[in-house]
Each structure stands twice: as C-alpha cells, then as structure tokens.
Amino acid sequence: MTRRPAPGTRQRILKTAARLFGERGARAVGMQEVVEETGLGKSVLYREFSSKDDLVAAWVRELDAETWSHMDQALAPYEGDPARQLLKVVEFAQASVQAPGFYGCTFYNTSAEFRDPAHPGRQEAVAHLDQLRRRLRDLALAARATDADALADMLMLIISGLYANAATLGSSGPAGRATAAARILIDQHIAPAHQVGRERERDSC
Structure with missing residues (x-):
C-alpha cells in the first residue's frame, strides 16, 4: 500500500x-537540494511533483494567486x-520591492530563466504578466x-523598470520614482x- 504524505x-x-x-x-537549484532542505525523501518529493518543471510551475502559480489576493485587498x-x-x-509594486530579501520579480525572473515558450514555469509567469496588463487596461x-x-502599456513598463532597478540598484534608486512617474x-x-477621487485624497493628506 502506498503511504500517503503527511498533511x-x-x-x-x-x-x-x-x-x-x-x-x-x-x-540553479536541483531537486536533491530541495529534498535535503525539506528533510523529506526523494520519493515523497516526486510523489507531489513529477519533475522540477512541475515544481517551478506550482511555485509560480501559487505566487500568482497570492499576488492577486494581496492586490485585490490593496x-x-x-x-x-x-x-x-x-x-x-504601481504603489503596490513599489511597496513589494521594499520587502527584505527582494531578489527581483519572480514572474520576470522566471520568464528570463526559462526561455522555452513551452516550459510550464514560463507559461505561468507570462500568464500572470498578461493578466496584469489586462487589468491595467480595464482600469484605464x-x-x-x-x-x-x-496608458496600460506605459504603466506596465514603469512596473517592469521598477522591478529591474530595485533588484540591481536598490529600492531607493530610480525605483523610488516609479509612483511619481x-x-x-x-x-x-x-x-x-x-480624477476627483485622487484629488480629494491629496487634499486630505
């Protein structure tokens, strides 16, 4: 009988x-390293994720859901x-680069690391960025x-530039001007x- 993994x-x-x-x-990270870091057996890891590609896609997919949940709240x-x-x-994106241990946007990083359009991790990353562009357009x-x-495309460029600059020059460099731009x-x-709502907010500050 196959053992069920612990909850x-x-x-x-x-x-x-x-x-x-x-x-x-x-x-840069191999599945064996994930096994060692979790303290789980290799069979347990592969029971949950059939391959590293599967694990990368699941990681990006989970971050996608988490990001939209937080953005909706914001x-x-x-x-x-x-x-x-x-x-x-844009403010939401700017706040995210201030977090400790910011290494760049996962979605842009993943699409850059895996250039094969068929890679499941890249597909998940591109789907997220496509959705961001659509949401910006819908709001516009x-x-x-x-x-x-x-407007949506230019804001998309500001956000991508914000992530790239914060990852290389720090959040207090050019990235700090993203919201103003x-x-x-x-x-x-x-x-x-x-613009009534935004003007009212400025007056109340």
Whole structure:
C-alpha cells in the first residue's frame, strides 16, 4: 500500500522551493537540494511533483494567486475610483520591492530563466504578466483614459523598470520614482473630471 504524505507536505516543499528559488534562481537549484532542505525523501518529493518543471510551475502559480489576493485587498478601498486604483497598482509594486530579501520579480525572473515558450514555469509567469496588463487596461478604460491601451502599456513598463532597478540598484534608486512617474502618466491620460477621487485624497493628506 502506498503511504500517503503527511498533511502539509506539499506546502512544506513549496515553501522551501520558494526560498531557494528566490535566493538563487530556479535553474540553479536541483531537486536533491530541495529534498535535503525539506528533510523529506526523494520519493515523497516526486510523489507531489513529477519533475522540477512541475515544481517551478506550482511555485509560480501559487505566487500568482497570492499576488492577486494581496492586490485585490490593496485596491478594495478605492472601489469606484479606477484612476486611483491604477496608481495603487504601481504603489503596490513599489511597496513589494521594499520587502527584505527582494531578489527581483519572480514572474520576470522566471520568464528570463526559462526561455522555452513551452516550459510550464514560463507559461505561468507570462500568464500572470498578461493578466496584469489586462487589468491595467480595464482600469484605464473604466477611468475613461484618452488611450487606455497606451496608458496600460506605459504603466506596465514603469512596473517592469521598477522591478529591474530595485533588484540591481536598490529600492531607493530610480525605483523610488516609479509612483511619481505613474502619477504624471495617469494625469496626462485621464481628464480632470475623472480624477476627483485622487484629488480629494491629496487634499486630505
């Protein structure tokens, strides 16, 4: 009879993999190292994840769900004010690079490490970034931006630049200006009549 893994085994593996992959990159970490770090047998690891590619994809997928959950919470106070929510997306990204042990955006890092379009980890990463772009566009449309596609894409570039700069030059370098740059773009693309919520917030500070 095949033994069932103890409850929490899968999460234990994912938590360990997340730490190792985040610190050194997914390609640099072998499955044997994950086995040793978790203290689990190799058979247990492969029972939960059929391959390293499977483990990388599960890691990225879990971070995807966690990221959207946290972002939704961050945007919730600004429901009905899509212009302010656009800025909050950038603020959310800027806050994330301030976290201890920030090694770069997992989604961009993974897509760079695994360049084969068929790699499951890359597919998960690209799916997340595609969804971010769509959400920015939807918010820009809701805010009646003069060119929603252009605004969404430029904000996407600010976010990607923010992650790249923070990972190399630190969060207090050029990355520290991301929110200010986003505010300028949003103001340029959204008519003052639809900036009421953000103006009110500034006045109350």
